Amino acid sequence: MNLAELYNELKALEIDDSQIYLHGLYGSKDDNDKxxxxxxxxxxxxxxxxxxxxxxxxxxxxxxxxxxSACQYYLKEQSSNKR
Structure with missing residues (x-):
């Protein structure tokens, strides 16, 4: 999995961009509180x-x-935080 695929998976889980920061390429523009x-x-x-x-x-x-590995871990953490 790469960053683009990770972002698509997060969007499929309906995780808002304001809750994620992926190297400044996807999600929020800053990494504070996320x-x-x-x-x-x-x-x-x-x-x-x-x-x-x-x-x-x-x-x-x-x-x-x-x-x-990094993307898989991030996805697991975000999906468990969503619950």
Missing amino acids: LALLIKKGKHRPVWEIYYKERGQIGSVRKFFDED
């Missing part, structure tokens, strides 16, 4: 970070080294 997915440059390869940012403080950071 679960966020950010792609960073690692030492040897990209790193996908998923975190929750509240009041400007980043917490619960999870790092992934492939896009599919």
Whole structure:
């Protein structure tokens, strides 16, 4: 799964754009007060970070080294938060 596919899955679950942040490409324009997915440059390869940012403080950071695993985790977390 890639970011575009993840976004489509989130829309199918009727999760509003204001509740998601996918590297600034999909969802909200900022990552405040929501679960966020950010792609960073690692030492040897990209790193996908998923975190929750509240009041400007980043917490619960999870790092992934492939896009599919990061997207699957993000989808699982968002769908469980929707309930």
